Amino acid sequence: MQLEATQRTDGITQVALIGRLDVTGLHEVDIKFHGATAARKQPAIVDLSGLEYIASLGMGMLISCAQSLRRKGYSMVLVGATGDVDTALRTAGIDQAIPMVPDIDQALQLVAKA
């Protein structure tokens, strides 16, 4: 499991989760993900286009960090989920709690409005 964090020049954090976010994968990226999102005072775009698997443990990580950002007045947007990852996230209603969009341009528009 890989995490690639990019500090954009527009003050938005962009984080890509790549691989399998199962129990092993979560242990590999959990602290890094919190550091790259919840610990910062800026909006975050989370790129899931390289994510192959997520279950409730990984979804809990997304929810926890999005809640931390919300308490600071910032938003999180999920972008690029496809296939079974997209289905699992929507089945759990994650899209009702954290906006999910297909591409970065739409994510930037949502973050700018928040």
Added chain:
Amino acid sequence: MVNSTQWTVPLRRDSLAATEADVTGFLSQHGIAGHAAYVTQLVVEEVVRNLIEHTPPYAHDETATVSITVTARSVTVVIEDDRPPFDPIDAPPLDVTAPLEERRAGGMGLHLVRRLTDQLTYERADDRNRLTAVVSRS
């Protein structure tokens, strides 16, 4: 063609990663990929993790049995344990419309298992819980 395997999983947090690796390896060996592999792995992770989280420390020498059978049409997962009676199908429903502020991690896993499997049955027999999940390969 029918292929089956079975694992005995200690109900401890440190056993889940190895079980996930075993399940992933078995499915790969038998050509199970895509949706069927995803849902099978999710069922094992969510159900066994739920069992582990509800097993007190003094009972961590207890085990669950995870069996997987692959046929041409489906993958069947059977998870059995000796813990107190618990029917995951009757677990409280998840409010998928709850806003971010009200969301919590609890309940999502069993909700996913109920919604993503093609068949899910629970029975209590001989003082054991037995959950059977069927995932279509088509």
